[in-house]
Amino acid sequence: MNSAVADLMRCNLLAVFNEPDPERRNAAIVLTYAQDVVWHEPDRVIRGREALAQRATELRAQTPDWVFRPDGPVSVNDDLGHLGFQVGPAGQPPVATGMDIARCKDGVIVELYTFVGGSSQPS
Structure with missing residues (x-):
């Protein structure tokens, strides 16, 4: 496995x-992404x-x-990485799940795709 891609x-x-x-x-952003990174969210392209x-700050807020x-x-x-994730309030079961898929080049992410699934809590 390409450990640089896994680390990214x-x-x-x-x-x-x-x-x-x-x-x-912001320091992590400089080290993790290409200057011209393209991030595909379900409803927009950054x-x-x-x-x-800016978008990361909005999501955190x-x-x-x-x-x-x-x-x-x-x-x-090869140069593609995939990582599933869970998200929700700290110390509680996740509210949603998703995954990130990234294409990496020269030690940074050049293109990122984020997919968000539905709620992972029982209805």
Whole structure:
């Protein structure tokens, strides 16, 4: 397995989207993504590190007490990484699940796809 890709996938989830401190999050963004990264969310496409940082800040503000947790190990195939995740209030069962798939090049993520599933709680 390409450990650099696996490390980037974990950083994407934990050091960026799980990081409440804006300065630490922005430092991680510089190390994790290409300057011209393209992030495909279910309802929009974000282009560039600055826009990704802004969107990450928006998401953190919407649910400040929520945390992301890996849902299984990172899978790597050449320059592609995949990591499932769970998200919800800290210390409680997850509210939703999803996955990130990223294409990496030269030690950074150049393209990211995020898929969010439905609620993982019983109805």
